[in-house]
Amino acid sequence: MTRPTTRPTTHPVRILVCDDHTVVRAGLLALLGSTPDIEVVAEAGTGEEAVALAAKLTPDVVLMDLQLGAGIDGVEATHRITAAGTPGPRVLVLTTYDTDADITRAIEAGATGYLLKAERPEELFAAIHAAAEGRTTLSPPVASRVMAQMRSPRPTLTDRERDILGQLAHGLGNREIARALFISEATVKTHLGRIYDKLGVDTRAGAVAVAKEQRLLP
Numbered sequence: 438m439t440r441p442t443t444r445p446t447t448h449p450v451r452i453l454v455c456d457d458h459t460v461v462r463a464g465l466l467a468l469l470g471s472t473p474d475i476e477v478v479a480e481a482g483t484g485e486e487a488v489a490l491a492a493k494l495t496p497d498v499v500l501m502d503l504q505l506g507a508g509i510d511g512v513e514a515t516h517r518i519t520a521a522g523t524p525g526p527r528v529l530v531l532t533t534y535d536t537d538a539d540i541t542r543a544i545e546a547g548a549t550g551y552l553l554k555a556e557r558p559e560e561l562f563a564a565i566h567a568a569a570e571g572r573t574t575l576s577p578p579v580a581s582r583v584m585a586q587m588r589s590p591r592p593t594l595t596d597r598e599r600d601i602l603g604q605l606a607h608g609l610g611n612r613e614i615a616r617a618l619f620i621s622e623a624t625v626k627t628h629l630g631r632i633y634d635k636l637g638v639d640t641r642a643g644a645v646a647v648a649k650e651q652r653l654l655p
Contacts, residue, residue, distance in 0.1 A: 449476035450569045453496040453526065455487035455514065456480075457506040465500065465531075468558055475565060483507070484514030491518045491526050497569040501548070503532040503539055512542045519547030529568040531561070535578055538652040541593075544583075550574040594635060594653060601628045606645045606654055 452475055456462045462480050469475050478496050481487035484505045491499055499518055503511035515528045527549040532539070535553055543551055549568045552561060553576040564574040575583060594602065597618075604614040611629075615622045633639055636647045648654050 449474050450498060450565055451476050451478045451494075451496040452565065453478060453487065453490055453494065453499045454480045455482075455484070455499060455505070455511070456502040456531075457482050457504070461502075468561070469565075472562055475562065484509035484511060484517075487514050488517045492521060496526050498549075498565055499526045499528045500531050500565070501528050503530060503534050503543065512539075512546045515543060515548050516546040527568040527571065529564055529574070534652070535576070535582065536650075536652055537582055540579055540582055551579045552576050553578065594632065598628055598632050598635075599653065601625060602632060602644065602648050603654055605629075605641055606648065 452469060454462055454465050454469070454477055456465065459482070462482070466477055466480065469477050478494050479490045481490055482505075485508050487499060487501065488509075490496075499515075501511045501515055505511055505514070509517075511530065511532070515530070518526055518528055528547060529550045529552060530543045530548045531552050531554060533554050540551055549571065550564050550573055552564050552574065556564075556576055560576075567574045600618055601614055604617055609617065611622050611625045615625050618625075629641075629644075632644055636644055638644050638647055
């Protein structure tokens with residue numbers, strides 16, 4: 438996929454940086470401060486803080502990490518920011534995670550682009566300008582995964598199946614899951630069968646292992 442080049446703008450692109458690691462934020466602020474056509478207007482350490490600042494300051498682009506410690510994650514923060522209204526800030530994901538589940542969830546939440554932290558500064562600058570203009574930028578490994586998903590889409594879990602998988606991960610048996618979710622044991626068994634089929638496993642432990650690997654747990 439062709440990566441966009443930086444285009445001149447009449448004013449600096451206004452950026453909100455969200456990352457729960459103080460050192461990472463400091464590094465990003467120093468890097469972004471080295472180019473005159475990007476202006477960092479605020480930084481956030483949590484998803485909730487990012488949502489509030491995005492609503493208050495209306496930056497052009499929110500640079501969003503996915504894993505944010507306690508509170509809502511970057512995907513939920515992205516959803517809240519992009520669902521707040523149009524026009525609104527574009528969200529450019531900047532993360533170390535490139536699993537199919539992470540990519541799919543972020544794009545479905547409304548992210549304009551998905552960049553890995555291993556990219557060069559020039560690629561980050563170009564992606565920020567592209568996001569500000571509403572154009573999509575994907576890191577090459579991410580683009581490859583997206584193309585693979587399009588060629589051979591993987592089945593997705595329903596909300597109920599995710600709920601059951603979450604209970605399964607906590608070590609609950611069928612009867613306990615049924616009580617926790619107010620459904621019958623027979624219904625739990627039916628959902629488990631579908632979960633096994635979708636994940637390509639035949640044991641509870643296998644389902645939990647695959648779910649953790651692909652970040653499918655609620």
